[in-house]
Amino acid sequence: MATTAASNPSLVQRLQGLSGEVVKFGIVGLSGVVVNFAVFWICINGFHLASLRSNIAATLVAIATNYLGYRYWLYRDRDAASRKREITLFLLFSGAGMLIETGVLGFSVYVLGLDSHFEQLAAKVAGLAVATVFRFVSYRTWVFTAIPEPATEGAPATVAAPATVAGDTVAAPATEVVAQAELMLATERIRYAKAE
Structure with a gap:
């Protein structure tokens, strides 16, 4: 994130x-x-x-x-x-x-x-x-899970503090979070379109 x-x-x-x-x-x-x-x-x-x-x-x-x-x-x-x-x-x-x-x-x-x-x-x-x-x-x-916050303009593309997974340091791109949020929004739009 x-x-x-x-x-x-x-x-x-x-x-x-x-x-x-x-x-x-x-x-x-x-x-x-x-x-x-x-x-x-x-x-x-x-x-x-x-x-x-x-x-x-x-x-x-x-x-x-x-x-x-x-x-x-x-x-x-x-x-x-x-x-x-x-x-x-x-x-x-x-x-x-x-x-x-x-x-x-x-x-x-x-x-x-x-x-x-x-x-x-x-x-x-x-x-x-x-x-x-x-x-x-x-x-x-x-x-009631929180919606991931989108990355703001000028924000770094990776997590500020790298995460550690099984001893390895990993930097997760912020674009993944944005992509997940966009996917969730697209899913909502499709559901609403089907309801109409």
């Missing part, structure tokens, strides 16, 4: 960008938590379902609402060339997060014997906290 002054921000700039992303992730996640807990409470008290079934139903509804928030608000500027891949990975990592959350709830109810409604809610909060950290890392790393 090409490194330029624009594409190689300082540590402070990266942390500021990450903190903004964390805040937006938290807002979308908080809306999902509200949906999750509302559906969980309705399932337990309204439909009298078991706690694990209620948790799974609530989490599935929250996953759907969170995807919309992440895709169309937080990560709207990220690569959307392969929605099928994105949705598949989103569901995979969301499902893993659901297993983490449900595992903590199941452990507290069936192993620790904490089975009152408020104890179940507390266990759900603990499981949700662990699952949220897992989801944040996996979504930003693998699901």
Whole structure:
């Protein structure tokens, strides 16, 4: 990947960008938590379902609402060339997060014997906290991938600091990154042309 002054921000700039992303992730996640807990409470008290079934139903509804928030608000500027891949990975990592959350709830109810409604809610909060950290890392790393930045005019044609692969020093041309970005854009244009 090409490194330029624009594409190689300082540590402070990266942390500021990450903190903004964390805040937006938290807002979308908080809306999902509200949906999750509302559906969980309705399932337990309204439909009298078991706690694990209620948790799974609530989490599935929250996953759907969170995807919309992440895709169309937080990560709207990220690569959307392969929605099928994105949705598949989103569901995979969301499902893993659901297993983490449900595992903590199941452990507290069936192993620790904490089975009152408020104890179940507390266990759900603990499981949700662990699952949220897992989801944040996996979504930003693998699901909503960043679009590679094109090389700017006057930028060096190779990476500023050569990469080391199996002991050998390799300089990757910036034109490869530009070619990948152009290929992604061409793919999007073809998809839109077919849709019309």
